[in-house]
Amino acid sequence: MSRNISDIILIGPISTGKSTLGKLLAQKLGIPQCSMDDVRLDYYKEINYDEKLAKEIRAKVGLQGIYRYWKPFEAYAVERVLSEYSNCVIDFGAGHSVYEDDQLFKRVQQVLKPYINVVLILPSPDLEESMQILNDRNGGIISNGFDLNEHFLKHHSNYDLAKFVVYTKAKLPEETGDEILKIVKL
Known part of the structure; x- marks a missing residue:
């Protein structure tokens, strides 16, 4: 029997x-926050992530090359962070999902x-x-025709993994946080 985990x-x-x-959510709930971007490289290095090779790939192939190189490390990091952190709020890096x-x-x-509380955060229900x-927020992330914003917005993975979707357009972070707290199961 599998248990439901309410992180x-x-x-x-x-x-x-x-x-x-x-x-914001961690503060409101009085629990820790784990930001994947802060811990990911430690996990990547556990399975022989090569920073020098990553820089070479980025220089030679661009964003799409480094994006592909990171994928197995990202999956491993997800497994590790979920095994190591509990009773907390975890925010994934964009590529980790x-x-x-x-x-x-x-x-x-x-x-x-x-x-049970995997929440997809999007600006609007309208993809465009x-x-x-x-x-507007990040200046667009495009390399050799590979548009990272478009890729992350249109790819099925986030939608398939999410249990809830919350939109942030025209809301303060506190308002979005309150909306999340109303829909998640704690």
Whole structure:
């Protein structure tokens, strides 16, 4: 029998406010926050992440190359962070919930299965409007025709992993945090 785990996990594209909301929710609930961006490299190094190689890939192939290189490390980091942290709010880096490789996606899907509060944070229900909002926030992240904002917004992974979707447009972080607290199961 699997148990339901009530930690709050925030997923979504770059610049949606996951870390800000994670900090806010953790403070409101009086529990710790774990921001994946703060701990990911420690986990990557456990399975031989090579920073020099990563820089070479980025220089030679661009964003899409480094994005592909990171994928197995990201899946491993998700498994590790969920095994190490509990009774907290965890905000994933944008890439930690998007996988093109079916095996990596299934690994992450399986490890997230018992978590009942996986919340996808998006600017708007309208994808084009969301893309414009994200581009305004982060200047657009495009390399050799690979648009990271568009990729993260349109890829099925975030939608397949999420148990809830919350939109942030025209809301203060506190308002979005209150909305999250009303829908999650603690």
